[in-house]
Amino acid sequence: MPSTLSRPAPERAVAPGAPPRSAVSISGADKVFTLSRGRTLQALDAVDLQITEGEFVAIIGPSGCGKSTVLRLAAGLDTPTNGTVEIFGAAPRTLAAQHRLGVAFQEHALLPWASVRENIALPYRVAGRRVDDARVDELIELVGLGGFEKARPKQLSGGMRQRVSIARALVLSPDLLLLDEPFGALDAVTRRKMNAELARIWAEERITTILVTHDVDEALILADRVVVMSGRPGHVRTVVDVDFPRPRGPETTRSPEFHALVDRLTALLDAPEPM
């Protein structure tokens, strides 16, 4: 089905009956950083994570638990000391080289001299492809920035900058979307609004996604599965399936089931592990 690659959204959803393809496969990944004076720091200890195509997985954990390191392994920004990382059966670097990765960080990393439109079109230029203006327009609409095409980042609010950053991550219809605390610097109200928007956008594009966050509500609003990590050294503590129906509006987030799950995960984040 060659045509399915060039089209962004629903057509690419897994055909009914077909076995789901493995998107991300991290097995037995250790990560050891070398510090000054020969000291070392073990950031990850035997992390396993399997993600199938079209799945939205959130990784939560206290700060310093290595959740961002897992994301950096998937992005090919770091390599594991031991273990393997495969994305669609290949090395993560391959995916980046083929321009099939989308990424949004807490620091939006927008080019300050470029307009909203130019920032969103950046991945086309890096890939050496002709900019698909229709696709860029579509994304500007999708993230609700119509009318701000010519604005520069410093003229935008924090929330709007993150929308640009997410639009930039989506513009090439990547096979894998990596989000590292994209709303970490936003206030609580804007953050919830952005959660709802991201859920809506994801429902349209259905891209395999890893979201790193420390916000339990955010993880439960967005993800199909939540991976809970603990630190020193970072490892997967437990994995929880989230099967609330989508879209997860206020009626879901106000339900007792939702609250119960929030409480359970929050307790897992706070409590020391049984030895």
Next chain:
Amino acid sequence: MITGARTTTRIAYAAAGALLLVVGAQLIGQFELAGKAWPPLTDVLAYVATPSGSSLIQRNLLVTLGAAGQGFVIGSAVALLGATAALLVPILRPGLDRFAAILNAVPTIALAPLLITTAGREGTPAVIAALSVGFVMFVATTSGFAATSAPQQDLLTVFGASRRRRLALLELPRSVPAFVDGLTLAAPAAILGATIGEWFGAPQGIGLLLVSAMQNYQMALLWAAALAATLASLVAYLLLVQMQRVAVRRFS
């Protein structure tokens, strides 16, 4: 943080760079790639090693350092006073700021005739050094004063601190890192200012030595004097950088 082995590599690179510089200068001189005006470094060092050469350089360097030191102290003190005045009497601020900028833009050579009539040939180097230092320090100190945050100011005001106490408790200590930062730039500026002053008929000094060696084609002496001036300015800079590290640790 994640740079254990990298520090050693950096030092190795820096050493390689220094070596490259020295060997390059030597080779250019050796093979006269830049003509006779570029002697091999070994010739320059041999000249410095002779008793007459070393005493000549030493004597003149001390004169220059004396003038530069005087200028350094006077310039810093005046700049500190000026910046404090601008802080306490805000209406003076725009005028003093602008004047400092103009003073900085004045090519110091242009001040020579004025200074020779007022400060005399011997005093001119120190005054030019003081002027060069003054601008740098004025800018550094005013930016240091501006580094205090509004909450800190409010806190002391709430405690009923007078303007003078606020200056002593907050602005002066807060401005120390910026002040010392300025000193690192001011030290080479002082040496440069002193040598410029010496071009205008000073009886002694490295600046005079540079001009007379150039005019008399004494290449070894010219290079030795240039090397001495460079070393002096580098050492002054590095010493103050060390001081700056201490100041930053203590006051910020």
Next chain:
Amino acid sequence: MSRLRAVGAGALHLWPVALVLVLWDLWVVLNGYTATVAPRPWDVIADVVDGFGDYLPYTAYTLGMSLGGLVGGTIVGFVGAVLVWWSAALSGVVTPAALVIRSVPITAMIPIIARVVGYGDPAVLASTVLICFFPAFVFTLSALTAIPDSGRDLFRVLGAGRAQLLGRYGVLHALPSLMVSVRITAPTAVLSAMLAEFLMGANGLGALFSRARSYMDMERAWGTALVATVVSVVVFILARLLERRVADRVS
């Protein structure tokens, strides 16, 4: 109306300059100096206005040498920094050496250049270029090595190579730092052009100054100083304007 008032207030804040003029005059009058010792400010200004045609070619020469050196040195420094950034080893090797060369006082550099290059226009230009080169090089290189991690990561994830990172990000990221170096070196460029002219004495305000001094024409000597100051201030203001424009556009 408010614009007029702003200009008025701006002029008012030049009070230290007016103060200097008045003190200068008082000092000459009270000491009873003759014009060969120290001229009065009004006589100097009159000499500049009356002899404008005499000053013009020298001023143009100095301005040309300063701007040429500023532009040339900045471009060479920028390109050099970009090339050196390409290789971590090379930048490690070159940066400390550049810092050492940067602390050579101009007064030591110019006599050497004068001898190596030979007296004349090339030596004056070489002096200004060399003096503007090192700050541009150091500022650009430090900006390039300080490219934020998030930007670096973004380009890696997008599958960009080093050339793309440099072309689409690094160069523009380093531009404000480069402009800071232009602003800082602008007055130095004028100073070094004048020092070189003074020393070699063929053309330019430095040469005019040197000549006036030897003929004891103090009004001309002080007039040259005045013109040089104006030139330097103008170059500095232009550089600062450019810096602000650039900083506003790329950040």
